[in-house]
Amino acid sequence: MRAIDAIAEVLKREGVDFLSCFPSTPMMDAAAKAKLKPIVCRQERVGVGIADGYSRICNGQRIGVFAMQFGPGAENAFSGVATAYSDSVPVLLLPLGHASDRSGMKPYFSSVRSYDAVTKWVERINLPELVPEVMRRAFSLLKMGKPGPVMLEIPEDIVNKEVAPFDYQPVKAARAAGDPQDIEKAARILVNDKSPLIHAGQGVLYAEAWHELLELAELLQAPVMTTMMGKSAFPEDHPLSLGTGARVMTKPVYHFLNKANVVFGIGCSFSRHYFSVKIPPEKVIIHATNDAGDINKNYLADYPIIGDARLVLHQFIDAVKDLLGNSKRQADIAGEIKRVKEGWMAEWMPKLTSDEVPLNPYRVIWDLMHTIDPAQAMVTHDAGSPRDQLLPFYPATRPRSYIGWGKSHALGTGLGLAIGAKLAQPEKVSINIMGDAAFGMVGLDFETAVRNNIPIITIVLNNSTMAIEAPDEPLSQELYQSLDLSGNYAGLGREMGGYAERVETPAEIVPAIQRARRANMEEKRPALLEFITSEEITFSLF
Template sequence: MKVADAVAKVLKAEGVEYLFAYPVNPIIEAAAKLDIRPIIVRQERIGLHMADAMSRMTSGEKIGVFCMQSGPGSENAFGGVAQAYGDSAPIVVLPGGYSRSLSQIQPNFNSALNYRHVTKSCEQVTVPEAVPEAMRRAFTQVRNGRPRPALVEFPSDLFGEEISDSFDPKPVPIVRYGPDSASIEATAEALLEAECPIIYAGQGVHYAQAWDSLKELAELLGAPVTTSLGGKSAFPEDHPLALGSGGRAIPKPVHHFLQKTDLIFGIGCSFTRTGFGVRIPEGKRVIHATLDPADINKDVPVDIALVGDAGLILDGLVEAVRDRSNGASEERTAAVTGEISAVKGEWLDQWKAKLTSDEVPMTPYRVIWDLLHTVDVENTIITHDAGSPRDQMSPFWEPVAPLTYIGWGKTTQLGYGLGLAMGAKLAKPDALCINVWGDAAIGFTGMDFETAVRERIPILSVLFNNFSMAIEIPIMPVSTEKFRSTDISGHYADMAKAFGGYGERVETPDQIIPAIQRGIQKTQEGTPALLEFITAKEIQISTF
């Protein structure tokens, strides 16, 4: 068989159903012959984002795969791979390369050289007989250990060469590993002895599918739970012990308990210091449970460290805590949940005026609030975009089921949310999949709304249009006043209609809910919908 056919055969064996791609790459045709559906995007970055969502929404059980052509395709794809690396998403990237006689000659772009800093593994195949091993290594890397991209580059003159017809790939093994029992015992003791422990859950809980164990541990301890943006929805935010999740914007309960706590237990998280995540207060005692030992003491000094799968760790802690205690007393749990409720109520009262405002132009907070109270939250998958939509939505959106909020923020490329929503819809076709973005983000990836129409991916796209880059106004006052440098514009509902989707512009608060209902109806009919809300230049976010 040809090399391209052998690669497709591996994808089929690994359970790949969709190949996200931009031509020309011979793997596309080879995959289609095996009934792997190609999804052709308008730009490479969107295809990588869709692959990213496929992996996230299945906890890595189905790996997102993207392929592209040599040269410009590989060059353009770099941002999407860097995004997946920063947010620890396990995707397989299969670029074409220049022929072997040219691949090492400048200025020809060599993916195997240039992607090394944004991939977990990265190699170029130069002989046909190396294809099985290279593909096996790539899938082993993305299915085991810390989830991050793996890349295999194929020189263009290699695709047509032959390998043995006896090649019969099998799915790679998946391993889970955990810490020693002494670390589990020490952690259990520390959690039970703490006066006010809190649990900080990251997206490792999602990949381990350890949601039930996280909830059980929190209830045994009577401990409040907060999450990173990537871990959001790992703990139901309607639970009495839920603090919500924080990023650049933060709910008051998260801030309150981070200041009060005497022990922070981080599970399935990296504790990476970022301007788009919660900062751990100095001087706090920290226990860090993570899949990657490279994260330990990287940004936050820790007292106890556990390395391994979040599910194995949580299961071990549940058992150890239960052996030592009958669970938190009713009085303790009541006191903690009562304090959470009081702080949350006070915080929401402070924000109620914006969340329910009738002002025109409308505040985006009113749109978020009405959206939250209109959709079936449990059966909705939603993601923010970079900038204002992330900071405005993440504190107030309350997911109640796992993997219903796609949070991100280690790197913040504008336009990421559109591809995530489309990939989520392919992974979970029965869910309402929404991306919330601004007029800056749509300028980066808006053309790929046409991909949603053409590929029959009925998402709901919620756009905030305030005709400006609002966050930048306070930091670009001179350039704004003299040259209008923060002004941007467009009639994006018309753009959606031009692409064959449903588009509607909404200008008054009384039309928010009816428009959302119409947009949902269109998605149920199989048509992607874009709702463009004309909003104020809102710059206030929830901080303390």
């Protein structure tokens, strides 16, 4: 068999369902031969996003794959790969490479050299007989340890060389628990403290440890906040949920994070970042992560623990039960959360239920979450205002019902994620919410969903400007209107073959969402809803 067919065979044995791609790459025909459908995007960064969204929704149990040509194809994919890397997403990337006699020569683009900074591992397949070994190495890195994108460059002169018959067994993932002594010490701190807080990251999702997180929270009667990428790891309709903390946050997150003496970070990196919540000083920090590189990176960990989130949470549950014995923690934490949340929501209800025209984007979000059951949906934001408006208020009530992203926040990322999410769980409603600037970056890939019968819902919040940037560029906007944009995005969606509507009044919001859902269900058509909105830049900041 040819080397390229051997790669496709390994993908199939590893449970890969499809190949996200853009020509020209021999990987497309090899995948088709192996009965893996090639899904061709309109630009490479969206193709990476499709694979990325698929891997996230599958919690890395199944891996999204993207293939592209050498040179411009590999170059155009960079933004998507950078996003996957910064958000720690396991994606397999298969760029074609220049022939071996040009390897390392300038000005030929080298994926191995250029992608080293934004991949967990990048390797060039130098010999055809090494394909099984290199692929096994790649899937081992994808399935174990801290997640991240892995790239294998396939030189064009290796593609058609023969590979001897081989016996490839799918990689079995291994996990490690925490040191029992460390667990016991940290559990004692949690039990003895009156107001601990659990800070849950996306490691809980990848470990599929949401049941364990819920059990521990209830044992401790401890409030739980999630990070932007960890959103949906804890049900936000639970009495102990504080919601999400990022650049924007809920009032309960702000209140209890400041009140807490002990912060227990599980499955998180505690990275100090523009889109991560800041940990106040003088907190006792318990930090459990599967990556030693995260420990003490930005915050001193008083009780560091290295281990898989699910196994570590099991250990904490057992240790806390031993320490509590037959007693139960008595605290009106749920009541306090409810009071703080109700006061905060009362402040925001005028915007969430606003009848203003142009539409307030918060009204669109409010109507969406009361029209399509969040438990049956997978929603993702985009960069800028849609992220900051959606994140605090949209209730993620089931694991992976929300895709939070953005440590590398390229405009337009959400569209590819929504397509990939729908491929992973076709029975769910997949929705991406983007601004008009984001649509300008990647909007033509709505046609990718149309062409491949992937019925997503794309919501475009069109305020005809980049409002969130206005405070930073006031003079250029005043003199030259440099931030203003224009376009009829519903018209574009319709011309690309999707169902589309432009909505301008509050009374039209719910019926339009319902019609979009029917187009998804009855016609299997993607839907694009363009809402004409105000220049709203008030956010839930503290």
